[in-house]
Amino acid sequence: MKLVFATNNTNKIKEVQALVPKHIELLSLADIGCTEDIPETAPTLSGNAKQKANYVKEKYGYDCFADDTGLEIEALQGAPGVYSARYAGASKDPDANMNKVLHELGDTPNRNAQFKTVIALILDGNTHVFTGICKGTITTARQGIEGFGYDPIFTPEGYSKTFAELTLSKKNEISHRGKAVALCIDFLTR
Numbered sequence: 760m761k762l763v764f765a766t767n768n769t770n771k772i773k774e775v776q777a778l779v780p781k782h783i784e785l786l787s788l789a790d791i792g793c794t795e796d797i798p799e800t801a802p803t804l805s806g807n808a809k810q811k812a813n814y815v816k817e818k819y820g821y822d823c824f825a826d827d828t829g830l831e832i833e834a835l836q837g838a839p840g841v842y843s844a845r846y847a848g849a850s851k852d853p854d855a856n857m858n859k860v861l862h863e864l865g866d867t868p869n870r871n872a873q874f875k876t877v878i879a880l881i882l883d884g885n886t887h888v889f890t891g892i893c894k895g896t897i898t899t900a901r902q903g904i905e906g907f908g909y910d911p912i913f914t915p916e917g918y919s920k921t922f923a924e925l926t927l928s929k930k931n932e933i934s935h936r937g938k939a940v941a942l943c944i945d946f947l948t949r
């Protein structure tokens with residue numbers, strides 16, 4: 760089975776590729792010749808995931824899935840949430856985004872946060888939605904160089920290291936995206 764993962768983020772492709780069973784051939788947007796920036800203008804994670812998956816289905820004809828992820832911080836009333844990519848501006852700069860989070864939180868003792876991933880899968884004309892959550896806390900400074908995005912400032916619950924200090928396979932085992940992808944794969948293989 761060929762399935763398109765509607766993302767241009769090579770880190771996400773790497774993460775998901777490691778989770779997909781051999782009989783599912785994962786194609787990236789580059790593999791199908793889609794190089795444009797797909798619009799993400801919905802006010803919710805599931806709205807954006809559906810928007811991206813629909814775009815690929817309508818324009819390229821492939822069954823596909825798309826994800827949208829947000830970092831929800833308790834002391835910031837759930838921000839940056841659906842605006843995580845552009846939190847510090849249109850350039851989507853991860854360093855600027857992390858600086859803004861650390862600045863906004865200051866020395867607030869409540870560092871509770873969660874990553875949420877919503878996957879929209881379009882298969883045979885139907886849309887299916889899967890959600891994965893990883894709870895944790897925001898550090899006071901960056902730690903680690905692995906991963907991407909907000910990984911250096913997020914410590915998952917039960918761990919003393921940030922996502923950026925964990926291996927890809929450990930992150931996949933416990934992460935928001937890993938959980939959402941596992942639900943999607945369960946559905947595809949049952």
Ligand code: IMP
Pocket residue numbers: 768826827828829830843844845853856906907908909910922934936
């Ligand atoms: P999107 O799902 O690509 O729209 O991601 C929204 C924002 O969250 C971007 O700034 C990403 O870098 C960030 N992000 C998405 N997934 C992760 C993750 O697994 N770890 C850290 N940051 C992430």
